[in-house]
Amino acid sequence: xxxxxxxxxxxxxxxxxxxxxxxxxxxxxxxxxxxxxxxxxxxxxxxxxxxxxxxxxxxxxxxxxxxxxxxxxxxxxxxxxxxxxxxxxxxxxxxxxxxxxxxxxxxxxxxxxxxxxxxxxxxxxxxxxxxxxxxxxxxxxxxxxxxxxxxxxxxxxxxxxxxxxxxxxxxxxxxxxxxxxxxxxxxxxxxxxxxxxxxxxxxxxxxxxxxxxxxxxxxxxxxxxxxxxxxxxxxxxxxxxxxxxxxxxxx
DNA sequence: CGAGTTTGACCTGCGC
DNA sequence: GCGCAGGTCAAACTCG
Numbered sequence: 001x002x003x004x005x006x007x008x009x010x011x012x013x014x015x016x017x018x019x020x021x022x023x024x025x026x027x028x029x030x031x032x033x034x035x036x037x038x039x040x041x042x043x044x045x046x047x048x049x050x051x052x053x054x055x056x057x058x059x060x061x062x063x064x065x066x067x068x069x070x071x072x073x074x075x076x077x078x079x080x081x082x083x084x085x086x087x088x089x090x091x092x093x094x095x096x097x098x099x100x101x102x103x104x105x106x107x108x109x110x111x112x113x114x115x116x117x118x119x120x121x122x123x124x125x126x127x128x129x130x131x132x133x134x135x136x137x138x139x140x141x142x143x144x145x146x147x148x149x150x151x152x153x154x155x156x157x158x159x160x161x162x163x164x165x166x167x168x169x170x171x172x173x174x175x176x177x178x179x180x181x182x183x184x185x186x187x188x189x190x191x192x193x194x195x196x197x198x199x200x201x202x203x204x205x206x207x208x209x210x211x212x213x214x215x216x217x218x219x220x221x222x223x224x225x226x227x228x229x230x231x232x233x234x235x236x237x238x239x240x241x242x243x244x245x246x247x248x249x250x251x
Numbered sequence: 252c253g254a255g256t257t258t259g260a261c262c263t264g265c266g267c
Numbered sequence: 268g269c270g271c272a273g274g275t276c277a278a279a280c281t282c283g
Contacts, residue, residue, distance in 0.1 A: 182276080199255085
């Protein structure tokens with residue numbers, strides 16, 4: 001079955017030469033499926049449409065207007081870009097990319113970094129956790145120190161993008177394995193937001209799933225970061241839905 | 252027992 | 268500084 005997608009990108013992605021287009025535009029906009037391909041290729045980010053195990057033969061999809069994937073080989077997709085709450089980061093040297101952990105950000109000078117940072121930089125041995133004392137150099141990890149050295153003081157975020165999908169399944173199957181690590185009630189909405197991390201060791205990609213307040217039929221999936229590996233889809237699943245024509249372009 | 256989820260506590264940024 | 272909102276941790280728990 002098909003889904004209608006809308007994708008939101010932050011500006012950095014639009015500046016990616018591979019995207020073949022550029023254009024901050026404050027609203028959701030339609031782009032061709034070709035661009036969608038570029039998006040997935042360059043981001044190595046899942047292409048949806050195949051999954052959602054639930055065989056729920058939704059009717060609702062179809063009428064969802066112009067975006068619906070009527071044409072078999074043209075899943076029209078609409079992207080939205082704009083104010084991601086991510087700060088304007090965007091530019092990172094490619095080399096630094098895996099040393100710097102996006103939200104293990106700027107330590108205060110008094111090494112008061114807590115929580116997330118430690119773990120992040122700890123990388124392998126997450127064992128010692130509780131001794132988070134003053135001494136920066138202890139187990140804070142290279143990343144943190146490098147950051148300090150580099151005088152990075154603001155948050156650095158991985159590229160992220162999101163898309164809306166009309167579906168009653170919350171978590172779309174994108175071929176990667178995810179472990180849930182949190183759930184939050186979002187203000188002014190009925191539905192909670194869930195946080196997932198890629199289970200692949202040392203892959204730090206995250207994903208966030210929530211329902212659109214204005215229209216709970218819509219699932220908003222937000223990816224943050226890039227996978228440095230291919231999806232480890234154990235169970236190759238059965239139905240290659242019509243829209244999966246696209247899937248073959250990747251992986 | 253291991254892998255994944257649940258869930259309250261905790262952290263951080265931000266606006267007042 | 269306070270309080271709120273969002274994001275993450277991690278112990279407890281569930282499920283195979």
